[in-house]
Amino acid sequence: MRTESRQDPRFKILGRALCNEISALPGSLIDISARGCQIFYSVPVTIHLEDDYTILIQVADSSTGDLTLICHPAWASEDSGQTTIGMTILRSPDSERLAAFVQSLKDKNDGENDSQSQIVDSQCHFI
Numbered sequence: 001m002r003t004e005s006r007q008d009p010r011f012k013i014l015g016r017a018l019c020n021e022i023s024a025l026p027g028s029l030i031d032i033s034a035r036g037c038q039i040f041y042s043v044p045v046t047i048h049l050e051d052d053y054t055i056l057i058q059v060a061d062s063s064t065g066d067l068t069l070i071c072h073p074a075w076a077s078e079d080s081g082q083t084t085i086g087m088t089i090l091r092s093p094d095s096e097r098l099a100a101f102v103q104s105l106k107d108k109n110d111g112e113n114d115s116q117s118q119i120v121d122s123q124c125h126f127i
Contacts, residue, residue, distance in 0.1 A: 007035065008033040008034040008035050008036075008102075009033060009106065009109075010031040010032065010033045010036075010038075011031060011032055011033065011102070011105040011106075011109065012030065012031045013029060013031065013032055013059055013060075013105070014029070014059070014060040014061065015028075015029035015032075015057055015058055015059040015060055016028065016029060016057075016058045017029050017037070017039045017055050017056070017057055017058075018055065018056040018057075018058065019053050019054065019055045019056070021051075021053050021054075022041075022045050022046075022047060022053060022055075022085075023041055023043065023045045025041070025042075025043060026058075027039040027040055027041045027085075028040045028041075028042075029057060029059070030084070032057070032102065032105075033102060034089075034098070034099060034102045035088060035089055036074070036086065036087055036088050036089055037057070037069075037071070037086075037087050037089060038084065038085070038086050038087070039055075039084070039085045039087060040082070040083070040084050040085075041082065041083040041084075041085070042081075042082055043081065043082070043083070044078055044081050044082070044083055045083045045085075047073050047076045047083070047085055048073075049073050049075075049076065051072075051073075052070055052071065052072050052090065053070070053071050053072075053073070053087075054068065054069070054070055054071075055068075055069050055070075055071050055087070056068055056069075057069055059101070064097055064100070064101045064104075065097075067092075067094040067097060067098055067101070068092060068093050068094050069089050069090075069092040069094060069095075069098065070089070070090045070091070070092045070093075071087035071088065071089055071090065072087065072088045072090055073085055073086070073087055073088075074086045074087065074088050
C-alpha cells in the first residue's frame with residue numbers, strides 16, 4: 001500500500017457535499033482532513049478553479065451535524081462522465097467544528113490502529 005506524505009492525515013468517511021453552484025445533485029464526500037476534502041460527482045460538473053464555493057458537508061454517523069465550509073478547488077478530474085474535485089478548505093463559519101470533528105476522527109483512528117496492531121502482531125497456535 002502506498003503512503004502519501006501530507007501535512008494533515010486524510011480520513012475516508014461517508015458523507016454528502018451540497019453546493020448548488022457546482023451541481024443541483026449532491027456529491028459524495030470521499031475523504032476529509034483539517035485543510036481539505038475530496039468530492040465525487042457521478043455526473044460531469046463545471047468547476048471554476050479561480051472561484052470559492054460554500055459547501056454544506058453532511059457526514060453520516062456524526063454527532064457534529066452539518067458543516068458549512070468555504071472551499072477553493074485545488075484540482076478537478078473528469079473521467080467517463082464522472083467528476084472528482086480536490087478542495088482546499090478556507091477559514092469558514094464551521095472551522096472550529098471541523099477541527100474538532102477531524103480530531104475525533106484522528107482519535108478514533110489511533111485507537112483502531114492500536115487494536116489492529118495487536119491483531120497483526122499476535123500469532124496463531126494450532127493445538
